[in-house]
Amino acid sequence: MLTFISCAKTMTSRCITVVPEVTIPEFEANAVQTALEMSQYSAGELEKLLRVNPKIAAENRLRYHDFCSEDNHVMPAICAYTGAVYKRILLKDFTTDDFYYAQDHLRITSFLYGLLRPLDGIKPYRLEGDVRLPEKGGSSMFDYWKPILTDYFIAEIKRQGGILVNLASGEMQNLFDWKRVEQEVRVITPEFQVWKGGELKTIVIYTKMNRGEMVRFIIKNRIENPEDLKSFVWEGFEFDEKSSTDKHLQFTMI
Known part of the structure; x- marks a missing residue:
């Protein structure tokens, strides 16, 4: 069984978590090439391209400018992202065996690196899936990665038993030929909702926190x-059999 999650927009500049090793991403050469392309943009251009404020644009102008510098050290992906999902994985009590289990059974999407293992070394960046670069023929990052990642991703899932637990956001499906993924492996998508006003509603922060907690649950219990x-x-969320199907597992907080 393979689990995958989304990258986060927010990243740290320094990792204090001790990991057993740092590995090389499968598509590092692609990431370096894209980073070099992004380094050609000014802060003002990045502000529009990434739809961010001037401070974030300036920060990422420096990130891309220094991307290939020897002083810009890599961090394991599982430690580098700092979004709500990653905060709930709670790495502080991970054992060496936990990290290696995650390395085999967890994948992280990335608009810059394509698909990452938890211990793959990466550098801070900001990129969106709909960014279009002239050097890539004006294709979006989604379209750029789809033919590169689809076969690789399906092979990774089959290597771990042919079952994918989809804990990524919906837009990440656009990095792959998702119809092929669903045809060739079994995809299970957990959903987390709250009863509010007599109906089930999705609250984004709860969904993200539950995704992180479920990743931790899978890794710690070797599911x-x-x-x-x-x-x-977790925190009142539990399995709701009546609202679940073979493809969607519903977890509800009453």
């Missing part, structure tokens, strides 16, 4: 059987 996901509980 290999999708049926065992149903025992996941």
Whole structure:
């Protein structure tokens, strides 16, 4: 069973977590090439391209300018991202075996690096899937990665038993030929909702926190059987059999 999650927009500049090793991303050469292309833009151009404020644009202008510098050290991907999902994985008590289990059973999407293992070394960046670069023929990053990642991703899932636990945001499906993914492997998507005003509603922050907690649950308990996901509980969220299907596992907070 393979689990995958989304990258986060926010990243740290320094990792204090001790990991057993740092590995090389499968598509590092692609990332370096794209970073060099992004380094050609001014802060003002990045502000428009990435739809960010001037401070974030200036920060990422420096990131891309220094991307290939020897002083710009890599960090393991699982430590580098700082969004709500990653905060709930709680790496501080991970053992060496936990990190290696995650390395085999968890994948992280990235608009710059394509697809990452948790211990793959990466550098801080900001990129969006709909960014179009002239050097890539004006294609979006989604379109750029789709033919590169699809076969690789399917092979990775099959290597881990042919089951994918989809804890990534919906837009990440655009990095792959998702119809092919669903045809060739079993995809299970956990959903986390709250009863509010007599109906089920999705609250984004709860969804992100639950995704991180479920990643932790899978890694810490070495979950290999999708049926065992149903025992996941966190802060009032628990499995709702009546609202679930074979493809969607519903977790509800009453």
